[in-house]
Amino acid sequence: MNVKFWEKKPVAKAPKKKKGFLREWGDAILFAVVAASLIRWATFEAYTIPTPSMEKSLLVGDFLFVSKLHYGPRTPMTPLQVPLTHQTIWGTNIPSYSDAIQLKSYRLPGFSEVKRNDVVVFNYPPEEQHPADLRTNYIKRCIGIAGDSIQIRDMQVYINGKPVENPEKLQYSYYLESNNLLNQKFFLERDITDVQQMEERTFVIMTTPAKAKELEALDFIKSVQLLKNPSYRAEAEVFPHVPSKYAWNRDNYGPLYIPKEGATVAITPETLPLYEKVILSYEHNDNAQVREGKLYIDGKEAKQYTFKQDYYFMMGDNRHNSLDSRYWGFVPADHIVGKAVMIWMSADPNGGFLDRIRWNRIFNTIH
Numbered sequence: 001m002n003v004k005f006w007e008k009k010p011v012a013k014a015p016k017k018k019k020g021f022l023r024e025w026g027d028a029i030l031f032a033v034v035a036a037s038l039i040r041w042a043t044f045e046a047y048t049i050p051t052p053s054m055e056k057s058l059l060v061g062d063f064l065f066v067s068k069l070h071y072g073p074r075t076p077m078t079p080l081q082v083p084l085t086h087q088t089i090w091g092t093n094i095p096s097y098s099d100a101i102q103l104k105s106y107r108l109p110g111f112s113e114v115k116r117n118d119v120v121v122f123n124y125p126p127e128e129q130h131p132a133d134l135r136t137n138y139i140k141r142c143i144g145i146a147g148d149s150i151q152i153r154d155m156q157v158y159i160n161g162k163p164v165e166n167p168e169k170l171q172y173s174y175y176l177e178s179n180n181l182l183n184q185k186f187f188l189e190r191d192i193t194d195v196q197q198m199e200e201r202t203f204v205i206m207t208t209p210a211k212a213k214e215l216e217a218l219d220f221i222k223s224v225q226l227l228k229n230p231s232y233r234a235e236a237e238v239f240p241h242v243p244s245k246y247a248w249n250r251d252n253y254g255p256l257y258i259p260k261e262g263a264t265v266a267i268t269p270e271t272l273p274l275y276e277k278v279i280l281s282y283e284h285n286d287n288a289q290v291r292e293g294k295l296y297i298d299g300k301e302a303k304q305y306t307f308k309q310d311y312y313f314m315m316g317d318n319r320h321n322s323l324d325s326r327y328w329g330f331v332p333a334d335h336i337v338g339k340a341v342m343i344w345m346s347a348d349p350n351g352g353f354l355d356r357i358r359w360n361r362i363f364n365t366i367h
Contacts, residue, residue, distance in 0.1 A: 053316035072110030146310035151254035
């Protein structure tokens with residue numbers, strides 16, 4: 001017979017302390033912020049169209065989903081940042097980040113590369129007051145990819161010597177003269193929202209060639225004239241901002257080679273203005289400078305240069321009202337944010353209470 005003289009009493013487990021109300025809500029909010037930040041960084045992010053540079057393909061008041069999956073999400077360059085912000089804390093002018101730490105950016109694999117005619121969101125390259133990944137977001141159409149040669153002749157874009165197919169809703173500026181007084185309603189009824197009145201019966205409008213023909217056919221319209229620049233007229237505002245060497249304008253531009261990673265160009269007095277900004281600002285060369293029209297890297301004159309990343313040439317579909325690559329140059333690969341894929345909401349800023357929502361645009365894919 002077994003006799004137990006002593007047996008250890010099982011220790012009772014202390015009941016789990018229930019989380020307090022504030023602790024539960026704090027954990028839930030933290031989880032939501034982390035999840036939303038990961039989704040925004042790696043998959044899709046919502047954007048809105050604030051300017052008419054892409055009309056009529058995209059309209060002011062369109063709300064878009066932009067895919068980070070297509071080209072692959074970028075690793076953060078500026079890690080010290082308030083989650084779910086861009087440049088400032090919501091509703092204030094207080095910076096939402098510190099640039100004390102800047103990391104090299106890497107791009108995770110995507111299932112596509114940037115292609116010609118893609119509608120792309122990117123960080124505005126010339127904006128040097130912010131880190132590269134926190135510069136203002138722009139949206140344009142990619143006209144030329146790395147390795148292409150681009151030229152515009154009489155408003156027609158040529159890539160590698162061949163004319164490209166123009167976007168379906170491409171717009172230009174026209175000078176309209178009327179025999180009658182025209183009001184805002186006249187233009188809105190014809191889906192013309194970008195209008196500047198010059199005199200009582202004269203206007204500069206942005207519209208498609210097809211719409212311009214329709215206007216010209218009206219018996220009270222005196223004339224509709226396309227406003228295009230002749231090839232001999234140089235614009236100092238146009239990149240590379242050297243009209244004495246490059247007599248280019250918005251309608252007659254190039255030819256210009258778009259840099260490709262690994263490609264080498266000769267550095268001469270003619271080519272240096274084209275690639276100076278790239279080499280000094282976007283290629284992460286710590287010891288590059290231009291002196292007396294010559295490029296120096298690590299103190300030695302460089303007579304050729306090999307590019308470290310790909311670049312792109314972006315243009316708006318509203319060709320005469322778009323601040324794009326024609327004016328400030330190339331978009332570096334590490335400035336690419338994602339591909340615009342779908343309009344999830346559209347609100348007409350000129351609409352009334354009942355017709356403000358553009359129902360026919362909701363859930364439209366972007367081409």
